[in-house]
Amino acid sequence: MTQTNHPGEIANEERRTVGYRSEASLSKQLYQRAEMVMPGGNSRHSIVLEPYPVYASHGRGSRIVDVEGQERIDFLNNFTSLILGHADAQVTNAVQKQLELGTAFTLPTQVDVELAELLVERVPYIDQIRFCNSGSEAVMMAVKAARAFTGRSKIAKFEGAYHGIYDYVQVSEGPTSDNWGDPEAPESVVESSVSPTVAAEVVVLPWNNFNACRELIQQHKDELSAIIVDPLPTGIGMIAPLHGFIEFLRELTERHGILLISDEVLTFRLSYHGAMSEFGVEPDLTVLGKIIGGGFPVGAVAGRRDVMSVFDQRGSFKVHHGGTFNANPVTMTAGLETMKQMTPDAFDRLGRMGDYIRERIAQTLGERGIPVKVCGKGSLFIAHLTDEELVDFRSLKGYSRTNPAYGELCHEMLSRGIITSPRGIFGCLSTPMTEAELDGFVEALDQSLTAVAG
Ligand SMILES: Cc1ncc(COP(=O)(O)O)c(C=O)c1O
Secondary structure, X not given: OOOOOOOOOOOOHHHHHOOOOOOOOHHHHHHHHHHXXXXXXXXXXXXXXXXXXXXXXEEEEOEEEEOOOOEEEEOOHHHHOOOOOEOOHHHHHHHHHHHHHOOOOOOOOHHHHHHHHHXXXXXXXXXXXXXXXXXXXXXXXXXXHHHHHHOOOEEEEEOOOOOOOOHHXXXXXXXXXXXXXXXXXXXXXXXXXXXXXXXXXXXXXXOOOHHHHHHHHHHHOOOEEEEEEOOOOHHHXXXXXXXXXXXXXXXXXXXXXXXXXXXXXXXXXXXXXXXXXXXXXXXXXXXXXHHHHOOOOOEEEEEOHHHHHHHOOOOOOOOOOXXXXXXXXXXXXXXXXXXXXXOHHHHHHHHHHHXXXXXXXXXHHHHOOOOOEEEOOOOEEEEEOOOOOOOOHHHOOOOOOOOHHHHHHHHHHHHOOEEOOOOOEEEEOOOOOOHHHHHHHHHHHHHHHHHHHO
16 A cells, blocks of 8 residues: 555555546545535536546646546646646746745745746737736736726627636626527626626627627727737637638727737647737737646736836826735746746647647548537647537537536546546647647547447
8 A cells, every 4th residue: 555645646556446437436535525515516617527527646747647546648738727738847846946945925036027028028019017826817907907098998808708707708708599699799698696787898799700890899999998809719619710800800909999908818828929929910918827827826917018007006007906926936937947848849849739639630530420620729629519610609509618418528538548628629738748649539539429429
């Protein structure tokens, strides 16, 4: 028997014979305990898997070992945030050194300046940046900055797009045909936890619809502070913007004095120079998160110097921004060590691997006669099991965050050694992955789809 040093680390070798779905599994026992002390047994709805999830013990590189001792290839990477995979040696060593030096001070540190400098230097449309602890917080700060800068209160967002858990961007995150209204002028749909006054402050735009967007923006031009856009929105199934759509949004916003906020919390992993640089577009504000924290909680609001000046306490100071753990040196160290390793070559290699897996999924499923549209770019992919044209949120008919078939598929993938999303055929790559592991994903997907269909 091995001794357990940390809670969650595998307790003994015998567990290696017990799968997570067995009655005696530690995952099941942990979930039963979790249900007693956490509503729904979790702190994060995006990882819910019925009847219970697999509990992790530890990870290294592209792999995670669960509490029963089974190793799997991780295609989620903590929902895209771990671009170097798990427990990268360089990041871990740097963080360990920082832990010994102290984890958080009410004083700034050098590493906070260094990560800011690295990001400002890489991304042409970022002059200045401020750190916080999550993408949601960063989105909130960007929206507040836009209101303060423009003196207008409304924002516009795209139907179905996910931007975190700030009330104003949770509008029409997952509307249904019962409530989404006119396709040319979608309703602002909020859940009961959000005040209806919030809905009135948000204009909902249909993705890829030039005419409707022009019309809606024109109609609200004097009230809109910003349009927030994710250049490859996961909530809209990573349906790519139509040719010229992002440029069109830039042109429209500029014309009406509306700020363009690029939400790159997830899509910053697409490009060394930032996701918007691919379109040659310069947003006014950019929101970052995930990979820039190197595995630790992080967010950042960044952008043009004059817009960012709303945070400057020495000037006309309009947006108060506090946060006990903002820019803490542990996160900053992990982020800096990660971003240093993400050279242009590293991004290129991930992009080629992404092309490979997207092509293989399309080809393998195509050969079996399964209708599929594979979306995504760089290190990101989503496979939609449809042959219908995908243009916007409403065209994702078979795609639902709550479709139980994806949970079943996820279990099938887990049983074949692959960690993927319980809410769709969604995945992302990390630098330690090999081509053989990508092939492993495609084979497991092929077999799992057959098993679910059966
Ligand atoms: C595009 C986008 N914006 C914002 C967020 C919120 O980030 P966080 O989960 O760090 O609050 C996410 C999270 O997945 C995201 O994908």
